[in-house]
Structure formats: structure tokens, C-alpha cells
Amino acid sequence: MRLTVNTVEETQTLAARLAKLVQPGDTILLNGDLGAGKTTFTQGLARALGIRRPLKSPTFTLVREYQTENFPLYHLDVYRLGEEGGGDELGLAEYFGGEGVALIEWSEFIQSELPQDVLIIDLSRLDQDETGLLRTISVRATGPRSEAILAALEK
Ligand SMILES: Nc1ncnc2c1ncn2[C@@H]1O[C@H](COP(=O)(O)OP(=O)(O)O)[C@@H](O)[C@H]1O
Ligand SMILES: [Mg+2]
Structure with a gap:
């Protein structure tokens, strides 16, 4: 799936649609410069899940956790690991495939930790x-669960 987004609102509308589809255990990679x-x-996704707290980028903390009505949302930004490495020693994998939904910026720096x-x-x-x-925003899937999300998003 690929679409053109001309405004912040269009980007956040897609995020809000995704918010309706995610379930505990889902992992979403956000790639881009x-x-x-x-x-x-x-x-946009956090707001659609009812999170009122302003979402700040967790560049220095690596992970920020937000509570939604049904599950925790983990927002990871591991950009700073790019220079330092060592992502596999931090135990970040505990955020994936568990009781929460994880969104990850710069996931290439923790490649070996990803589901x-x-x-x-x-x-x-x-x-x-x-x-x-x-x-543009392109969305792709790498397994049965993400395929199901993508199929629903394309409807
Ligand atoms: N269509 C769009 N989608 C997302 N952001 C946009 C768009 N158009 C303009 N922007 C602006 O681009 C910037 C994107 O910043 P940010 O979301 O922090 O990027 P990243 O986390 O990828 O570094 C914001 O200042 C936002 O207002
Ligand atoms: Mg960012």
C-alpha cells in the first residue's frame, strides 16, 4: 500500500485508521529520514487511542510508555544507538510481542531484537x-499478523 500525503492531517488520518486495528503484541516499524x-x-496514532498526554520523542530515554484504555503503547526512538551500538544488551525485546503495542523509530539500530x-x-x-x-507513505507486512492489519488498512 502506498499513498501520497500532502499534510500532517493526512498522515495522522492514516495513523488514526491504524489505531483502530492494532492489538496487544503488535510491532510497527516507522522508517524514514x-x-x-x-x-x-x-x-496521530496515540491521539486516536485516547492518549491525552503530549507525545514527546523519546530520543534520550529510548522508550516512553503511554496507557490506553486497553493496552500500553510503547514509543521507541533508538536513534542514538546508531552511534553507540549495544541495542541488544538493553532488553528492548521485552516491549515486543507482549501485552502492549510498540512503535519504533530507527529500528534498524536494533535489528537483531525485532520480532x-x-x-x-x-x-x-x-x-x-x-x-x-x-x-509518500508505504506500508508493508512481513508475516501473518501484519498481513491482516495491512489487508484491513487497505479496505
Ligand atoms: N504530510 C506530513 N506528514 C508528516 N509531517 C509533516 C507533513 N508535512 C509537514 N510535516 C512536518 O514535518 C515534520 C516531521 O517531523 P517528525 O514527525 O518529528 O519527523 P521524524 O520523527 O521522522 O524525524 C513536522 O514538523 C511536521 O509538522
Ligand atoms: Mg522522530
Whole structure:
């Protein structure tokens, strides 16, 4: 699935649709460069789950946990592990496949910790066109659970 998003609202509308589909144990990877919209997407998803607390990027804490009505939401941003490495010693895998839903920014830095079945959301900023900055969001699945989410999202 691939779509063009022209505004923050469009990005967050997709995130809100995803919020209706996630279940405890789901892991979602948010890929894309700095400024691609990973945190913006997560904010849209969190708000749709009824989280009122402002969602701040957890760059220095690695993980922030939010409580929703039904499950915890874990927002991971492991960007700083890129320089330091050592992600596999931090026990981050405890956030995946358990009682909560995990969204991960810069998951490539904890590759060996990730479960097999994940929903991957690629956010990208393409070149400037005459109407502004073109952005696209692509979603793909790597296993049965994420395939089910993707199928529902495509409806
Ligand atoms: N369509 C869009 N989707 C997401 N963010 C957008 C969009 N258009 C503009 N922006 C802006 O781009 C920035 C994205 O920042 P952020 O979500 O923090 O990126 P990341 O977490 O990927 O580094 C925000 O300032 C946001 O307002
Ligand atoms: Mg971010």
C-alpha cells in the first residue's frame, strides 16, 4: 500500500485508521529520514487511542510508555544507538510481542531484537514539486499478523 500525503492531517488520518486495528503484541516499524514524519505519525496514532498526554520523542530515554484504555503503547526512538551500538544488551525485546503495542523509530539500530512479524511503514519526502514537498507513505507486512492489519488498512 502506498499513498501520497500532502499534510500532517493526512498522515495522522492514516495513523488514526491504524489505531483502530492494532492489538496487544503488535510491532510497527516507522522508517524514514529525520523529519520524515515518524513522530508525527505516532502522535496521530496515540491521539486516536485516547492518549491525552503530549507525545514527546523519546530520543534520550529510548522508550516512553503511554496507557490506553486497553493496552500500553510503547514509543521507541533508538536513534542514538546508531552511534553507540549495544541495542541488544538493553532488553528492548521485552516491549515486543507482549501485552502492549510498540512503535519504533530507527529500528534498524536494533535489528537483531525485532520480532519476525512486523508492520513496516516507510515515510519519505520526495523532491519539491510545484505544489510543495511531496511525501509518500508505504506500508508493508512481513508475516501473518501484519498481513491482516495491512489487508484491513487497505479496505
Ligand atoms: N504530510 C506530513 N506528514 C508528516 N509531517 C509533516 C507533513 N508535512 C509537514 N510535516 C512536518 O514535518 C515534520 C516531521 O517531523 P517528525 O514527525 O518529528 O519527523 P521524524 O520523527 O521522522 O524525524 C513536522 O514538523 C511536521 O509538522
Ligand atoms: Mg522522530
